[in-house]
Amino acid sequence: MGSISPSYWSRAVVFPDWAYKPAWSPGSRQVQLWHFLLELLGHGQSGAIGWGGEWGEFVIRDPERLARLWGERKGKPHMNYDKLSRALRYYYNKRILHKTKGKRFTYKFNFSKLILVNYPAFPPCHVAPQTHTLQGQLPYLSGPLPPGTSQSGLVGPVTTSLPLAPALNGWPTDTGRSLSSYHTSPRMAAEEGEAKKRDGK
């Protein structure tokens, strides 16, 4: 209960400008689905999606509406939840999302990877921050820094090496890798080896 409410910190989520530039503009990328989700989650007005019980967990309350909104953003008028959810499932391998099994329309962000990277001291993290250095082009946080956070405003793509806090809540199949062996470069470590193509296939 003494923790910071999701609505507080999610409101501070801001995306770098490249996330909004048109794809054809040099050095820019299209907004990605998880950007969009955090955006809606942060403003929390859509009603199509909302935070769930656990930290990072969210529930899609109106799947088809969410799909419609996503379709509008991407210029895909025929978007639907079936297709959107396929995109979400692609995030499993990338370690961006995880499905909360048993709970309908419920997924969970791997914030230990997405947020802590650029905002080390934010979520209640009682573990001593280790010193892995990451330089990301990930969404970063701006706005009010929580008391005790000494570092600068973190505005703009983070170019400063920041202490990275260790993973918090367990990631089911984190292959013992968690946050201890990141050789993270610009983008998320997601690219590393496109960890798919299991031998069984």
Place this chain on the structure above:
DNA sequence: TCCGGAAATT
């Protein structure tokens, strides 16, 4: 509903 392969699209 949810999953993940495959191919197509941008």
Place this chain on the structure above:
DNA sequence: AATTTCCGGA
């Protein structure tokens, strides 16, 4: 590369 589209299967 990140989806979008389509779909058979659990």
